[in-house]
Amino acid sequence: MNRVIGHIDLDYFYAQIEELEKPSLKGNPVLVCVYSGRTEDSGVVSTANYEARRFGIKSGMPIVAAKRKLEGKGAIFIPMDHEKYEGVSEMLMQLVRARVDILEQSGIDEAFFDVTAMSGGSYDAAELIALDIKGAILHLHGLTSSIGIGPNKILAKIASDYKKPDGLTMIRADGVKEFLSGLPVEKLYGVGSKTAKLLQEKGIGTVDGLAGAPIELLEGLFGRKTAVYLHNASNGLDDEPVVERGETTQVSRITTLKRDSRDAVEVYGQLAPSIESLWKRVVEKKLVFRSLSIIGIDTALSMKTKSKTLEMATSDLELLKRSARTLLEELLTSGAELRRVGVRVSDLIDMSKQSSLMEYLQPKGE
């Protein structure tokens, strides 16, 4: 049977939650911000409501730049409260999960879903399911969302972005060609600014152009896998299944230094709380890790990493601290002056799911 796939996106999620909690905010520009703590207003805008977007506010914009644009407009700046949004997200995802065949959460505020079985392959039936989901989110929780429905994940994702906020866009099998024609390549999931620039240099700016490009050309630019992906995607083809997300495979924390530094003592001092926070998360989720990395972002904003894999998986805090310290020193020997520093653990094993000690000791011994 032909698949019927959806993508749901909660509208201006963080800012909408703040409006819900405090209705007096509505009608004003509302900006949820990540404050880096380096100076009073250093940091960026995470999410802005549509009143703010009307004045040209975008995600990722420096807070100071946003303030300049919004002077005298009654704008409200709110620091991000990730735990609060996480809680709301969990409730909403459960609501959606109960109304679809398979749900694949792909971010705090978005998810793919498969309704092939439930709709019997009918787009009309799928449209009713989408309306029900939107209605439930609105009437039970007071939030608007946008949904796209199409024959695969790529088209569903483009569709959900097509009309926002509070949109519902259907791309039926016979409408795929028309929908894709003329779209800029950046609209395709997986095509960001770097990829778009490389394509542009080859004279490819639209999905149609990409669809007609020789696959060898793409392979030379991006490698085999990405080339095949881009070729298929631009032709409206995508077989990626919707799958419920498994366990997380890495945990990281990153922070901005009070001032740029290349001094190991100073940098480690400011990294330590991130290490503690990451460790808490790892223990809370009953995980052990086998690899760890130090992440540095230098004053030119380019990223450097150092990592190592341990003999045995562990969740030992002292070992984590010692190893992080060593990796940090290695990273700093390059002489780079850092602006931000972070830590990451990966190769995670979920200890709560290990049925026996032997399974943990011999994870490859199937």
Added chain:
DNA sequence: CCCTCGATCAC
């Protein structure tokens, strides 16, 4: 096959 590292994407 394993490990490390950088690049890219997108949240």
Added chain:
DNA sequence: CCTCATATCGAGGG
């Protein structure tokens, strides 16, 4: 003036 976190790919060395 430039946050934070996760996942994936590919190259290169062993």
